[in-house]
Amino acid sequence: MTIQQKIEEAFTMLLGYEVVLFGCGRTDAGVHASDYVAHCDLGEIKEGLDVKFKVNSILPYDIVIKELFPVVEEFHARFDATSRTYHYYINRHHNPFSQELALSTIYKFELDKLNEIATLISRYNSFKPFCKVGSDNTGYLCDITKSSWTIEEFNGFEYFKYTITANRFLRGMIRLIVGAHINIARGKYSIDDLIHCMDEQSKLPIAWSVPGDGLYLTDICYDLESIRK
Secondary structure, three states: OOHHHHHHHHHHHHHOOOOOOEEOOOOOOOOEEOOOOEEOOOOOOOOOOOHHHHHHHHOOOOOOOOOOOOEOOOOOOOOOOOEEEEEEEEEOOOOOOOOOOOEOOOOOOOHHHHHHHHHHHHOOOEOHHHOOOOOOOOOOEOOEEEEEEEEEEEOOEEEEEEEEEEOOOOOOHHHHHHHHHHHHHOOOOOHHHHHHHHHHOOOOOOOOOOOHHHEEEEEEEOOHHHHEO
16 A cells, blocks of 8 residues: 555545545655655544644554645645755665665765766756656656765764755656666766767666665755745
């Protein structure tokens, strides 16, 4: 059962009628979200009912509603978003605490090399080489406003963290982009090869979609003044 279904069931159980959610986008299995926005239509709510508290008490522990607020009738969580930010985490060293939370690899990477590739990625606005085969995308244009790597420490362990922000993403795009960073850093192919593929919008020499474990949707932006009721 999906997270969407779990939340819909919780609302339906609390309110006594079917509630359907419309999310801000699709996520692959294993991908995490610390910020995710969805909208739904609700009927009249009993006065004094703390809907957020009650729904959270029904949901399993690994799903939580952080905020509920009314929006204008024409609002759509997916199509009205102005930008989305994702992070991808890679362990720098062996880390037993990050199973299913970050990519573990025996290979060593140089931060400067990763950022050289990240900067190159941000110079393009068409990303056909990074679109998952068989996806239903009708266009490949994306406006990337941030693409960079940092090293961060948590709980005594260091991680490479990739941050990417854009107005939209193609299906599987970020996992393929991270895979390209790793393949180039490992010498599987060169930055010149990547430039050629991006210029020609052709297939990558090696297309590796990294596991979803390390990917986090962390921020969805809207014009709040125009959507809040």
